[in-house]
Amino acid sequence: MSPRRLLRVMLALILGAVAFMAWADRPDASGETDAAKRQLLVMLRLPPPHFRPDANYLGSYDTQFGRSARQRVADDLAARFKLRIVGSWPMPLLGVDCFVMEAPENATIGTLVDEMARDARVESIQSMNVFHTLSQGDPLSALQPTQKLWHLDELHQIATGRNVRVAAIDSGVEVDHPDLRDRVVIARNFVDARNDVAETHGTAVAGIIAARANNGVGIVGVAPDAALLALRACWEAPPDKHSAVCSSFTLAKALQFALDRNASIINLSFSGPRDQLLARLLEIAKTRRVVVVAAADPHFADGGFPASFPGVLAVAADDAQDSSPETLLAPGRDIPTTLPGHRFGFVGGPSFATAQVTGLVALLLDIASNQTPQQIREVLAPSAALASSTRHHAIVDACASVARTAGTCACGCSTARATGAFTTR
Amino acid sequence: MRGAAILFFVWLLPSGVDAQISGTASAVSDYRYRGITLSDRKPAAQIGFTYDDPLGWYAGAFGSTVRLAPPAGVNFQAIAFGGYATRLASGIALEAGGDYSAFTGAAYDDYGEIFVGAATESVSARIYYSPKYFGQSSNAVYGEINASQLLFGSVRLLVHAGYLRTRYETGYRTSSAQHAVDGRIGVGVDFDPFHVELAWVGVSTDDAAYRITGSNSPNTVVLTLSCSF
Numbered sequence: 001m002s003p004r005r006l007l008r009v010m011l012a013l014i015l016g017a018v019a020f021m022a023w024a025d026r027p028d029a030s031g032e033t034d035a036a037k038r039q040l041l042v043m044l045r046l047p048p049p050h051f052r053p054d055a056n057y058l059g060s061y062d063t064q065f066g067r068s069a070r071q072r073v074a075d076d077l078a079a080r081f082k083l084r085i086v087g088s089w090p091m092p093l094l095g096v097d098c099f100v101m102e103a104p105e106n107a108t109i110g111t112l113v114d115e116m117a118r119d120a121r122v123e124s125i126q127s128m129n130v131f132h133t134l135s136q137g138d139p140l141s142a143l144q145p146t147q148k149l150w151h152l153d154e155l156h157q158i159a160t161g162r163n164v165r166v167a168a169i170d171s172g173v174e175v176d177h178p179d180l181r182d183r184v185v186i187a188r189n190f191v192d193a194r195n196d197v198a199e200t201h202g203t204a205v206a207g208i209i210a211a212r213a214n215n216g217v218g219i220v221g222v223a224p225d226a227a228l229l230a231l232r233a234c235w236e237a238p239p240d241k242h243s244a245v246c247s248s249f250t251l252a253k254a255l256q257f258a259l260d261r262n263a264s265i266i267n268l269s270f271s272g273p274r275d276q277l278l279a280r281l282l283e284i285a286k287t288r289r290v291v292v293v294a295a296a297d298p299h300f301a302d303g304g305f306p307a308s309f310p311g312v313l314a315v316a317a318d319d320a321q322d323s324s325p326e327t328l329l330a331p332g333r334d335i336p337t338t339l340p341g342h343r344f345g346f347v348g349g350p351s352f353a354t355a356q357v358t359g360l361v362a363l364l365l366d367i368a369s370n371q372t373p374q375q376i377r378e379v380l381a382p383s384a385a386l387a388s389s390t391r392h393h394a395i396v397d398a399c400a401s402v403a404r405t406a407g408t409c410a411c412g413c414s415t416a417r418a419t420g421a422f423t424t425r
Numbered sequence: 426m427r428g429a430a431i432l433f434f435v436w437l438l439p440s441g442v443d444a445q446i447s448g449t450a451s452a453v454s455d456y457r458y459r460g461i462t463l464s465d466r467k468p469a470a471q472i473g474f475t476y477d478d479p480l481g482w483y484a485g486a487f488g489s490t491v492r493l494a495p496p497a498g499v500n501f502q503a504i505a506f507g508g509y510a511t512r513l514a515s516g517i518a519l520e521a522g523g524d525y526s527a528f529t530g531a532a533y534d535d536y537g538e539i540f541v542g543a544a545t546e547s548v549s550a551r552i553y554y555s556p557k558y559f560g561q562s563s564n565a566v567y568g569e570i571n572a573s574q575l576l577f578g579s580v581r582l583l584v585h586a587g588y589l590r591t592r593y594e595t596g597y598r599t600s601s602a603q604h605a606v607d608g609r610i611g612v613g614v615d616f617d618p619f620h621v622e623l624a625w626v627g628v629s630t631d632d633a634a635y636r637i638t639g640s641n642s643p644n645t646v647v648l649t650l651s652c653s654f
Contacts, residue, residue, distance in 0.1 A: 054473025
């Protein structure tokens with residue numbers, strides 16, 4: 001066979017392999033949530049990348065090489081503990097290769113975790129946790145343009161979140177929605193292999209944060225010029241299209257991606273049990289001074305996880321009854337936003353209050369990009385003001401926050417200037 | 426240096442159960458080493474093993490068929506390598522190590538190198554220093570930058586650029602240049618446990634050839650098929 005013919009045959013094989021992989025990766029979403037309850041996340045050590053002459057020049061730092069060793073360990077663990085490997089994902093930020101293993105229905109997950117943790121080959125292990133978005137499914141009727149409470153038009157004279165990278169880890173976003181077109185710079189699906197999955201919760205969160213301004217359509221996002229990373233880690237849970245569920249695994253993949261792509265802000269509009277894997281990634285986010293904004297779950301006194309994680313900005317709707325004093329309060333009802341099918345509608349709940357604070361943080365970072373999460377929190381809810389408040393609740397005042405950061409008047413400036421009443425701090 | 430490599434392997438052998446051993450077996454349409462053919466522009470078979478210690482130490486061995494200048498003909502190259510790599514909190518990995526390359530049928534061209542490198546998940550850089558590159562009387566420094574970018578699915582764009590500088594000459598048979606640039610750009614596809622890569626390889630010195638082989642290395646397309654185990 002001539003070299004040219006050999007090359008043609010090999011090229012055909014490559015293309016065939018790609019087509020086969022696309023077919024093999026087709027979605028299988030049936031029973032995902034139930035199955036997650038029987039799954040374990042088994043972390044195996046991922047050695048740092050290093051010189052390997054067998055990888056040509058290029059693959060030498062690729063996680064693919066050496067993966068067979070970890071696959072062998074995972075296969076052995078699965079056989080020993082009677083588990084089924086259902087997926088895996090390298091997490092170089094944590095130095096681990098994460099394998100998802102499913103236990104048989106009669107297995108006791110807690111016992112399995114304890115036994116496998118004693119195996120020296122296992123770097124760490126945990127059960128798969130399930131998280132829920134924090135939206136309210138009630139139909140919302142009253143037309144109440146929530147943005148007006150924050151005087152968005154005036155704030156946008158000062159900042160629009162230009163080029164601030166905001167990662168929304170949520171359900172799928174309708175990226176070609178007329179009010180979101182060109183706002184999503186990166187869209188990734190960490191749930192299955194489908195492209196362009198448009199779901200209600202994710203599309204609503206995206207619109208609140210970054211819907212286009214002055215396009216004659218629909219609404220304006222709190223940060224209309226922010227660069228949005230739409231990372232699908234949650235999926236709709238029928239029959240309620242307003243809510244979605246996520247797993248430790250999908251969320252960890254998306255979190256790692258957001259950190260890898262240098263997101264300045266990460267929006268987490270969901271809640272669930274404390275999760276070891278996610279906590280490790282949030283610790284890295286804290287080290288890198290990424291602002292993480294999370295919805296506080298009203299069913300937990302501390303707001304649940306990840307809102308209760310140190311350094312995370314926890315946000316509740318301003319009509320919340322028992323929120324922690326540490327929790328930021330933002331408008332949480334009757335928020336107009338984008339919905340799949342090129343539609344608009346009203347939503348409410350901590351999920352969307354969180355998205356609004358995320359947008360506001362993007363404005364603050366647009367004004368001063370070097371602020372730490374702690375400084376952002378102090379700007380949003382000054383501790384001195386909180387101590388003197390009779391409600392002891394940190395109600396977010398967008399105008400005051402922007403004014404503190406910009407050092408200039410933000411809202412009602414003509415009146416303030418006329419009376420000389422304005423102060424920035 | 427050969428003795429040091431053997432001692433390093435022996436030191437690593439009593440490993441913990443959490444050490445990882447992996448390998449690859451490959452077939453290449455042309456074995457291009459830093460842009461220059463070591464297989465007379467003909468196919469070569471290769472195999473490699475790597476051992477990763479839990480603490481960050483690593484060691485390995487690699488072998489490839491090579492085609493030396495007549496009358497030696499088809500022979501074998503073995504590379505032993507080892508070092509230490511660590512991942513910083515920032516996600517950047519740093520490493521330092523060494524490798525020793527030996528040829529059957531051409532022991533004079535055996536040589537050792539030391540190197541340091543840094544890598545993120547998609548970009549890496551490394552600098553090598555050899556006091557006796559391919560048996561030459563002069564030392565040599567080689568620097569490389571590699572990058573990979575996921576295009577779609579498991580299809581990656583792979584890019585490499587390398588720069589070799591020697592004190593006297595590159596050691597290439599017919600070239601008197603003291604430096605040479607090599608480049609490689611290709612597409613790789615992973616379909617576990619296989620990896621297929623199609624890449625264009627070029628070098629700035631048209632008549633470049635390792636003295637050990639005597640084969641010139643015009644720019645070409647190289648096909649690699651690997652199996653990981």
